[in-house]
Amino acid sequence: MFAGTLNVEGLLEVEVTKLVKDTTISKIIQLVEEAQTERAPAQSFIDKFAQYYTPIIMGIAVLVAIIPPLIFHGTWETWVYQGLAVLVVGCPCALVISTPISIVSAIGNAAKKGVLIKGGIYLEELGRVNVIAFDKTGTLTKGVPAVTDFKVMDSNKNEKEILAVIAALESRTKHPLASAIVKKAEEENIPYTDIIVEDFSSITGKGIKGTVNGITYYIGNPKLFKEITDVDDNLEQPVTALQNDGKTVMVFGTEKEVLALIAVADKVRESSKNVIQKLFQLGIKKTVMLTGDNKSTAEKIGSQMGVAEIQAELMPQNKLDYIRQLRSKYGKVAMVGDGINDAPALAASTVGIAMGRGGSDTAIETADIALMGDDLGKLPFAIRLSRKSFRIIKANIAFSIGIKLFALLLVIPGWLTLWVAILSDTGATLLVALNSLRLLKVKE
Template identity: 75%
Template sequence: MGERKLNEANQHVYRVQGFTCANCAGKFERNVKEIPGVDDAKVNFGASKISVYGDAAIDELEKAGAFENLKVVPEKSSQSSQQTGDYIEKEKEPFYKKYSTLLYSVSFLVFGFLSYFVNGEENVVTTLLFLASMLVGGLSLFKVGFKNLLRLEFDMKTLMTVAVIGGAIIGEWGEVAIVVILFALSEELERFSMDRARNSIRSLMNIAPKEALVKRNGQKLTVNVNDIAVGDIMIVKPGQKIAMDGVVVSGYSAVNQAAITGESVPVEKKIDDEVFAGTLNEEGMLEVKITKLVEDTTISKIIHLVEEAQGERAPSQAFVDKFAKYYTPIIMVVAALVAVLPPLFFGGNWETWVYQGLAVLVVGCPCALVISTPISIVSAIGNAAKKGVLVKGGVYLEEIGSLKAIAFDKTGTLTKGIPVVTDYNVLGSQTNDKELLSIITALEYRSQHPLASAIMKKAEIENVNYSDVQVEDFSSITGKGIRGKVNGITYYIGSPKLFKELPYAHLNTELEDKIRTLQNQGKTAMVVGTKTEILAVIAVADEVRESSKEVIRKLYRAGIKETVMLTGDNQGTANAIGNYVGVSNIQAELMPEEKLNFIKQLREKYSKVAMVGDGVNDAPALAASTVGIAMGGAGTDTALETADVALMGDDLRKLPFTVKLSRKALNIIKANITFAIAIKFIALLLVIPGWLTLWIAILSDMGATLLVALNGLRLMRVKEDE
């Protein structure tokens, strides 16, 4: 544990430019680990970052990535912040300049074929033109391939280098030149696809303005966000984007929070309401007190967490990595056997079977297989983040897709979590209504119970003063209620079962019928009394979310077998709400540990179970589930950091979308892996009749890579209402 802490304290994160493939990222990681002074290193291919544990200079890191001409920049430097737009800037480069190497290589190839038709295959000019095409288009490939051969490292560039050398030896100059060009094109397509996927989340970095109008010492100054301190007052005019997280101290407006929560409808903001960086102020002028530094804003945390999530290896990625590790050496052996066995034992032509062996090497390149999973994971997680769903890793993305049951906390999840007092019945003519309400409110004020706010609201509406009431010996009775002494009398407030346990204050039949009626109406009934008598009954109702019923219906349609509502509320209230929203199982009057135990039982039955709650009160149950899903992650650090998935807005409708996206991602990953392996297998079968050519080999590899990449990118286009 001590070593881990030491490593984390000495962690340095860098952004990396120039990755062409996952294999190259793996090689860079291994090279960095060999640098003296580096304890460990971890590449995040999805986010193009590397975490280095230990000490290494930038030039040492770039030397470790010299095989790929990688550029390394510290994550928190100003250079790094500009790197977001690097890919976009490259897009603006003239086509001929950006792809000059490839164009020169193609030009030599075209002239080579012209010479071939005019002068013949054996002509020196023809051979030199094909050779020039190979060297121009494949110089970087050969450099890495030769080094790998010397070190006995076998990756796709090693395979290609051996194939190109072998092809040149047997005189297949034209085909080899085409293979080199198509391989370079395949790498470019792979890089382009991954950049598109990465930019789906990196584009969020440009949402928040880099400057803000700040009020300091009576003056209004435009200040860079890096120079804004906590406590500064920021002025946001109508139509402007909010640059920093903070709390409204003056003004009223509607703010579009789609970038953070995925909500399309603007949210009203008044004094004491929280606002987030990157959201759009639509109507009035706001003065906002800054509560977080620029690196701690919600949008910064989302970007950081999503990039970390993109680097987390999903189970399917672990399978692909393990498969590729053994796959490449096996292909080398198969290629050698194809080239050698037929001529040695079956009288085959050496040139023909060496050619077939070289074609096996080319078709064996695992480009499509290696990119099949990361591009899908990066695309899906990026799309989810843009829709207001933060998925903390590929493993959770896959787990959501295989869920069989989902449990929901009632308060604040299926309901709005904003309770109101619906009934206040004082029993007995001797009791003063307002005086008793002030005592009840004074006790509830000290309580952490969600329903306390409803009673406090009622007291404020009726102008009942409770702040002057002196409460002594206050204590909470877990799962049942509260008690406290006022003017020497001990008062109890809680569920009806609390009063069944008191020695003298008993509920009569009439009162029990009244409480049951209130509960059957979906209200939570609380009894107020002393040790000797019942004084009042208060009923509180928490309004059900309009979307809850629709969400449960969509989840069943998506294939979820069981939906469960977990609540500490009474059975009558739970039944009224549960039956209305349509859950298949209602568990009421649960203590926190009983919620936890129920989730464990559900896991034994279904294996894959999710728990949806607020991320704080339901922490044990969230932790015990396969996937913990927190509601309202925006502005809630606990939810962002502890949940496996956070629904950024207070919108349960994002849940069916998340399940659908996950299942689509799972299907696409499986399809990609199956297709990538199948296309190789089919191409290898062509060896038996001797039909496999270098052309077919490289086209099958490039075609598979392109189709796998495009299939993965489809996840960026999955919509909520599909």
């Protein structure tokens, strides 16, 4: 049904699958609101500093107003005036706004460029990252794989019937590799939708299984079939040959025999290699590719992109453990991923980055930053923006404190007037604000 369609006479039943609060735009609004409340470490420092700074300035102003008249026989009119000037010049306006206005400017600029940063703390941490780990499928690759090879092991078996069973099983999972098989079945007009699948289940990180006509079938990586059956030695050679070509190989069969091999290839994103190079230019010490795929395929794809290290055949728990190892060795580590399997690693990293458009809801919710357009090229921009934000925040803090100290020194020769105090306070606030707004102009 198209938007604007009118139901004139018929009965229309509508099932609500998601509430308005679950729409993408609502989530973006919610995340932006949360980002405003997430305090960066620099902002928390300024808030604590202001708690002590303000009472100290008030105390100094009182002492300036009363000590000279009481001890040095100064005039009350002159020194009360000087005390008021100290109170005005000591007002921490510029200091207090130096961090939040920078963070809001940076987060706003990032949002316009398609990078959703969920809080100031993540903006600041991103600029300190030393290592970045990437998931392969859907992150470094496009996540739109296609079937390249389909080989039935027994020539007496009907190829279309086998493909129909495979498609019926794969249609019950949302894995990118499954979509490639379903697409092939549809292109060849293979009738698979009427096949009844019972006891379907997913074997995390390995494959799926289901029962058709009383027979339990498995589809998964070769490792799965080594666990459930004795793999024929004749199977090793074709599997290895396909993997060496950078293809992901899936095996279909039962606990007793292997029925078919399916090879799937995913195209590398055009921007991936360029992004890796830019990250090294920005000073990132190490890039790592984490994948559940076999080692041969992973190394073939990783070498095309110039990734420094490749970790293959990983389960979700293995990815989580490896991220923890990287954090213990390098400190600040970012993880970029898109799938449910990446969620634990995203949560364990210093900064989790999700591919927003193609990523799973779980990954996006878990991550601290989302690349909403699935454009990996936004990552170097986000890191540069983060680092510039931190430099501007430090410059604002130094300038705010410096101008206050300089103005307070004018009390000694008696040159500090209310006009000088007002100009220094207002001028510092304006300059800090204008300096922070420069973050809106940072380009990709």
